[in-house]
Amino acid sequence: MSVLGAYCAPVVICVIVLCGMFRVQGMFSVFCGGAKEGLRTVASIAPSLIGLITAVEMFKVSGALDVLTSAILPVANILHLPQEVMPLVLLRPITGGGSIAMLDRLLDQYGANSMTGRVACVMCGSSETTFYTTALYFGSVGVKKIRHTLIAALAADLVCTILSGITVGLLF
């Protein structure tokens, strides 16, 4: 399984490049055009990232996260999750950038092969930034009433949190 994992990205790239060589005229300039689009994507999400990350940074140093985290710590024991990942559980639905930054720090502190590091990785890899995605997509088409979107999405996030502890426990 893990060897397969190492092969994945290179194989995808090779398949794309191989097909491109036969079927795409001027493949490299097409690639550069797409990469330029990526530049624009980053530029277009930068303002909201700056606004959201500043708010989240403020939230983190204010101690409010500690209060909330300590409130849900007993939940960590019930779900057999490492206590260190609980701030991530709260942060994950709010900000992708913020939770990647927190994942970065958790891996630095506990190591990539620790239980904490693995659970945090599975959590981040298996869910999206619920509030951000919802706001971005519905905001872009001017929808005001989102009905049951958040209930369904947050239920999925809860399932994700519970399962990340279970799968890491079973597979490692």
Place this chain on the structure above:
Amino acid sequence: MLDYIWGLLMLVSFISSAFTGRMEELTQAIFSGGAAAVTLCISLLGTICLWSGLMRVADQAGLIRLVSRVLQPFIRLVFRGLDPDSPAAGAICMNISANVLGLGNAATPFGLQAMRHLSEENQNAPVASDHMITFVVLNTASVQILPTTIGMLRSKYGAANPMDIMPAIWITSILTLIAGLSMNAALCKLRRRRL
């Protein structure tokens, strides 16, 4: 919605700082937050640009159309009543493929396009349609084959095999997706019964 979350984050931070005596740290965070975001953007820039470029090549080589054809049964199952050949379904397929490849940010442009098409089918009403909700729920519970960002971070911190985490991510994300979509379907039905 985001207006409230964003505002509340800052207001709660201020109140909490006032009580815990961390006003200086809060001020510091206000000025360092922007810099932190820019640093993050720069570190993500390489990955996003590389995959956006590769996606463009894959699109022109017809690989995306191939993926769309593979995804059609899924589209039929999850988006009942949506024409699988409509531009909305096409954009949804592109968005799913990008997500499946772990390119959350590269999937966003396709996702925005899909929402525009779905909104047109909904006569641009201010109330979300079932398809729109399903699509957003699908995007909040992403399934990825290649979690590239996670792999990059794990190798940065010395994982012997950065991708050995993948089976755990696959199982978790697929079950998460099923949970989200079932919840969504159940709530859709509940609403229809009430009407």
